[in-house]
Amino acid sequence: MKEVIATERGPKAIGPYSQAIKANGFVFVSGQVPLDPRTQQLVEGDVARQTERVLENLKGIVEAAGSTLDRAVKTTVFLKDMADFAAMNEVYGRYFLSQPPARATVEVARLPRDVRVEIDLIALV
DSSP: OEEEEOOTTSOOOSSSSOSEEEETTEEEEEEEOSEETTTTEEOOSOHHHHHHHHHHHHHHHHHHTTOOGGGEEEEEEEESOGGGHHHHHHHHHHHOOSSOOEEEEEEOSOOGGGOSEEEEEEEEO
């Protein structure tokens, strides 16, 4: 069985997808961009500021599913420009202090709404 996770702690889905799905002891969180869940508006600024908003969105959604960022097992980071890697990584490291999840980081040609970063996450429930 699967359970759809929907919370005001993350931005509303802007397409035909769920914020997250809980299934078989895992929570699969859809890729998050720097949308403020209170206003549904993009957070402007550099990649560090956008990364912080993305990680706060992931945190809110994964907690609504009954888990925490400490239980994350895998993330994928999508960057508009790999030159932003160090700044993104510095912010990312503040959210995963010990036993960080496995991660892939890729540069992509374009992200939704032309943001600088998008991150998805899989965690244990």
